[in-house]
Amino acid sequence: MLHLLLPLLLLISNVGRSQSSIIENLPGFPGDLPFKLETGYVGVGELEEVQLFYYFIESERSPKDDPLLLWLAGGPGCSSLSALFFEIGPLQFDYSNSSGSRPVLKLNPYTWTKIANIIFLDAPVGTGFSYARTWTSYNSSDTLSAAQTYEFLRKWLMAHPKFLANQLYITGDSYSGVVVPIIVKEIYDGNEAGREPPMNLKGYVLGNPVTCDVKDLSQRIPYGHKTALILDELYESTKTNCNGDYVNVDPTNGACLTDLQMVSICLEKIYFAHILEPICDFLSPNHTRVKWNRSILEENIIDVVSVPQQSKPWCRSYNYLYSYIWANDRNVRETLHVREGTKPEWIRCNFSLSYTKDVLNSVVYHRYLSRASLRALIYSGDHDLAIPYVGTLDWIRSLNLTLLGQWSPWFVEGQVAGYSISYSENRKYELTFTTIKGGGHTAPEFKPKECLAMVDRWFSYYPL
Known part of the structure; x- marks a missing residue:
């Protein structure tokens, strides 16, 4: 024993x-x-x-x-x-x-x-x-x-x-x-x-x-209106037809869905982290616009390591590449006294966590x-x-x-x-x-x- x-x-x-x-x-x-x-x-x-x-x-x-x-x-x-x-x-x-x-x-x-x-x-x-x-x-x-x-x-x-x-x-x-x-x-x-x-x-x-999450996402449309990303008439129509709820949308509410589709056109090219900086769009230029869903209110997560760097336009996410290179260098890990074998790869944001909100x-x-x-x-x-x-x-x-x-x-x-x-x-x-x-x-x-x-x-x- x-x-x-x-x-x-x-x-x-x-x-x-x-x-x-x-x-x-x-x-x-x-x-x-x-x-x-x-x-x-x-x-x-x-x-x-x-x-x-x-x-x-x-x-x-x-x-x-x-x-x-x-x-x-x-x-x-x-x-x-x-x-x-x-x-x-x-x-x-x-x-x-x-x-x-x-x-x-x-x-x-x-x-x-x-x-x-x-x-x-x-x-x-x-x-x-x-x-x-x-x-x-x-x-x-x-x-x-x-x-x-x-x-x-x-x-x-x-x-x-x-x-x-x-x-x-x-x-x-x-x-x-x-x-x-x-x-x-x-x-x-x-x-x-x-x-x-x-x-x-x-x-x-x-x-x-x-x-x-629900309230934070919903506030993106009023904010878009305040910053002139969404026209006054479209905002007022969307607010009325959707009853102020832009996340949990009734699929039978055609007027709301039509307005939200127009809102998605206004916001789809905007970089959510900073509305004045370029958005990194790595999708095919031939992709077609999908119908409205709440994804327009959710952040698009881009793996900047696996995507080849483009010369134009400059995107802030390119700066993050250096952190991956630096933190995954063997000399860096030894200097920081990271325990060997505990983490196969350092990831800036690990979205694969087993995490319950x-x-x-x-x-x-x-x-x-x-x-x-x-x-x-x-x-x-x-x-x-x-x-x-x-x-x-x-x-x-x-x-x-x-x-x-x-x-x-x-x-x-x-x-x-x-x-x-x-x-x-x-x-x-x-x-x-x-x-x-x-x-x-x-x-x-x-x-x-x-x-x-x-x-x-x-x-x-x-x-x-």
């Missing part, structure tokens, strides 16, 4: 091992890194069968005094490395000096690590370099991922006690708009129940957030949190058709908070950077919503200077 138990005991002892490493240089970056980078795994679950991979970067200003951010990317299934390179991290690709086989890195002058400590987490399991030790452990959901992330943060803070006193914010964008408020509730309730370690939770930050509307969590002493910053790029700002503003209004300040512009270097509005509840909970002028999905990728100014002021309790 003992010979049967020994392998099991060895397995259990290996599962619990955490790993963290200080990275002093990276392939593609000249010289030593001018900031402190740590990578590692934290095991979560009953037997720590889920191993979540993270990148931690200390603030370049004052690690002791600056806030600690936990950052989650969207998807679900998009790696936080994408956020690190293309949005708010200290590194970015030097496109002018990079080649297909040799990506070159350079410093990002607008990194949020200038003013904050940031944990970039690959979650849920199966995202980025995170993996599971059993097949069944790859099954995840909104609530399970939130619980595992809360467990990750508790264990990470116990291993890094010097950051327990830092102000803590849970942050992210896109689909993390569903998961982040659940995590914040987990932390808040854990603090109330006396769970260890106590966390200095101050609030949360969400960019271009998903909250409810069990929270259909996350607004209920915001309503719960509005009773607590917390701060919230919600921002949206105003050129984002994927998750339009009008829908975000609509659910914020549904919270019935007290208006603190009117809709007003804020500036960066004398130029309008966006418009903001502030709310409160019982003088405890405060929520600021702002647009990022010219920003897309997600805003920091398109307007990095303005987004850095925004969070620098907000974390410092200054008006935008």
Whole structure:
């Protein structure tokens, strides 16, 4: 019997091992890194069968005094490395000096690590370099991922006690708009129940957030009208004939279907992530337009690795090719201390996850949190058709908070950077919503200077 138990005991002892490493240089970056980078795994679950991979970067200003951010990317299934390179991290690709086989890195002058400590987490399991030790452990959901992330943060803070006193914010964008408020509730309730370690939770930050698939998708048509993509007469007719529901369409409602077909013609050539940038259409030029279905309201996912790069038009997705080349390089994985054999391939956004969306509307969590002493910053790029700002503003209004300040512009270097509005509840909970002028999905990728100014002021309790 003992010979049967020994392998099991060895397995259990290996599962619990955490790993963290200080990275002093990276392939593609000249010289030593001018900031402190740590990578590692934290095991979560009953037997720590889920191993979540993270990148931690200390603030370049004052690690002791600056806030600690936990950052989650969207998807679900998009790696936080994408956020690190293309949005708010200290590194970015030097496109002018990079080649297909040799990506070159350079410093990002607008990194949020200038003013904050940031944990970039690959979650849920199966995202980025995170993996599971059993097949069944790859099954995840909104609530399970939130619980595992809360467990990750508790264990990470116990291993890094010097950051327990830092102000803590849970942050992210896109689909993390569903998961982040659940995590914040987990932390808040854990603090109330006396769970260890106590966390200095101050609030949360969400960019271009998903909250409810059906409502988010429906808001694309009102947004298209506001931005002159849809003619006034067509919008009014569609609104009347479809009774304001553009997703769950009655197949016998011919007038609604006809209007939606015209709407699809207006929107089919628009890049949902940014309405002013070219759309990457890899379909045959001879394809025929299909009849209306809700796909016009859903994002088209393109595998930019398997499609040959075209010279015209330029498309933003071509930039992402470098992340695939870099993250799948053997030297890079060894430098990051990625465990060999755990992930055959790094994918920027893994849409093949075994994932259940069990929270259909996350607004209920915001309503719960509005009773607590917390701060919230919600921002949206105003050129984002994927998750339009009008829908975000609509659910914020549904919270019935007290208006603190009117809709007003804020500036960066004398130029309008966006418009903001502030709310409160019982003088405890405060929520600021702002647009990022010219920003897309997600805003920091398109307007990095303005987004850095925004969070620098907000974390410092200054008006935008």
